[in-house]
Amino acid sequence: MKRFAVCGVSNRAIDMFIKPIFKTFSETCRLVGMLDFDNKRFDVCRNLVPETMDVPTFHNGEFEQMITETRPDVIIVASRDDTHVEYIVKALEHDLDVITEKPMATTAADCRKIIDAEEKSKGTVTVTFNYRYNPYHTKIKEMILEGKLGKITSVDLNWYIDTYHGSSYFQRWNRQRELSGGLSIHKSSHHFDLVNWWLDQKPVEVFSFGARNYYGQESPFNPKQEDGRFCFTCDVSPNCSYYMRWNTRSNSASVQDDHISSDMKRKNAYTNYRTDQCIFDSSIEIEDTYTATVKYDQGALLSYSINFSLPYEGYRLAINGTKGRIETMEYHAPSRVPFPTPTQVIDYYPLFGSKETIHVVERTGGHGGGDPIMQEDIFLGVDPFRPYKILSGSEDGAYAVTTGEAVWKSVKQNKAIKVDDLLAYQSMT
Template identity: 35%
Template sequence: MPAIRRYAVCGLSARGLASFVLPILGLTDRTDRTAEGGFGYGSDEDDLSGYAEVVAIVDTDADRVTEFNRSLEALGRAPIPFFAEYEEMLKTVVPDAVIVTSPDHTHEQYIHGALRHDIDVITEKPMVTTAAAAREVLAAERASGGSVQVTHNLRYAAAHREVKRLIQAGTIGRVARVVMDYHVDLRHGASYFLRWNRRRALSGGLQVHKSSHHFDLLNWWIGETPEELFGYGALNYYGPSSPHRAQRAEDPYFLAQQGSGVFPDEDSAPRADLFGLHYPDQYPADRPLYIYDAEIDIEDTYSAVARYPGGAILSYSIDFSSTWEGFRLSIAGTHGSIDLLHGRTVDGAALPGSDRITVAELFGPTRVVEVTAEAGGHGGADPLMRHDLFAGPSPESVALGLMATSTEAAYAVAMGDALIQSSTTHRPVNLPHLLA
């Protein structure tokens, strides 16, 4: 067994809990709950306690961390040391690595702080919120004894790995054209406009927060990073000019999502996550957020076209108030094509034909590859990614290049940033120039 590494978690978010803290603590049995608020997550196969331990939590919300530690104590677990000051934690605890799962605009400070101390970083995507910040992280990493790993977990989904294998094997020749039409359903989409994501200063816009996730996946499939990008964006569904704007009792979004947990039941209700923990500092109960607020300054619909050095052309579009969730993918190569539909309805039912990869040879037969989603978060992607991060990459991971590098993560951010810039200037943006 490798030595157990010591990790500090920066930002006790729901994602941080689900993806890292609970698996590292070995709280993997969903039935392990108590009346006092204990919780479980995942499956026994996702127990990372043999590889890692959480030695500190850094957060601006002391009350949320206290609530979490009380839940641990209810399970007979020791509380995790809490630090409000990041530098104090780094000097006091001296972790082997930090895990950054805080709001996107804070990633940069945590990454740079760790790298200054030659400490490794695992950060949620997006790595940062602007191309300029990504450029600075790459420079800091080159000057540091620490490294930066970004959790682009979409690469790990079973269907996505199969698409990569087909391309890597030369099944369709050189990739010439890729089209991804992405949809975020009205429940999931509305949730972004009820959180900090709705402000560009905090998230970089959904072009960076959400689509950098997709851009990384597309770049990984194509096997290159793009040269140039052009795009448009608009705010069609949310904000003060929404055509659906109404009081809560008549609001179609609220009525469509009652019981889903996306909207608090009352304006004055404290915000809680899927584990029942609250956000008293980030989302005070006396300052409710709503999807029609004037402070919303990001887009909910956008499209982009990108060009790659090897000749491939990408067309990408997304909206955040759809009747379904998922995407249609078409990859055309010099010797054939790959098509994939992945989707579900708002109520969670799989769309007919979902997760069937159609492979057509240009001068040959057409076949269908059936793919079964694996157990675990994001269609089985999260457990595989965590194994790579904490136990070491699998042979498949090495063969497919599953672990995203900091440079690949920087290009994903730069594409989102370029999409925003292009939408404003109506001009194409050179990606290598953005990253110097």
């Protein structure tokens, strides 16, 4: 029986780790401790997962006590992004294995601390990059391994975040770079990891442009130059295009309940944490639009863009190689897309030959069917019949985060940033 303790009883911790431990993997796994700074998070968890009623709870500053009293084998880290490094390093100092939510950390310097701590520890770090497990993404990996593209020369990846999802980042703690690393880390690091994994190459240099076009005080959509507003009590919300896209003028509780996700309601139950901060506050400092070019150590080039305020959510992908090209497009959250969406397929174009359209076998479960398979790898052990590596380690986590840091630093400094310079702690002021 493997013993787990969780640091950060977040929404993600509950849904991705705590529920599966009790509902699916209880024969081999046991939750022995939960640590958080907010008692209400324990209450929410107990309400959603009654089996946790008798699990011991601990507060910030009681990590050592939790280790001594509960004797876990593995620490699961699912707290706010900037706190990951503290729990990961402490766990490694106790020779414990670590499973951490992505991003692994918020800076290259903290990634370096984690890698150094792991080298001295008997424990190992696993980063839960669930995008890898999406069946479309694993199929693309398999096509590359089969040699259908030959040598990869370039990747075009354009990611689209809709007005519902995109604005949510600017209502929460994510809008502070010191807490999230900015969206080029908090969000885009997942995409960089996916490309790194497909290519099996390491990023070496990044040049990017970025801007804040939609959010913040200077937004053309800001109905009033005033800080400190909250969406659900705001007197100008009927003039806010973002609010009115998902709500009505009556602003009644019953109307709000139709549009506020269970995730949002759960988070609003926590102490001193609101998910409806105004997206036009002057304190917002992070970018909402990026384009970037990434050079890899084996010659591949990535052309990447992400936009956090678009009419629909999804991505367009093309991978080019010396033997052919792959194209695909996915629409996320089809219930929020204001038009019919086609079923995703993968189109393969050999360099000389006829186009092939591949219909991928889909799976049920979160994040496009990938979450349940990743959870099996985490809680049962890596699938021995899978012919390629998919579960991520600390180096994978570090390169994803550092690429994201290189993106925003390139924006600020208007120059190319070398990835290994950041990982080696060199000053980039």
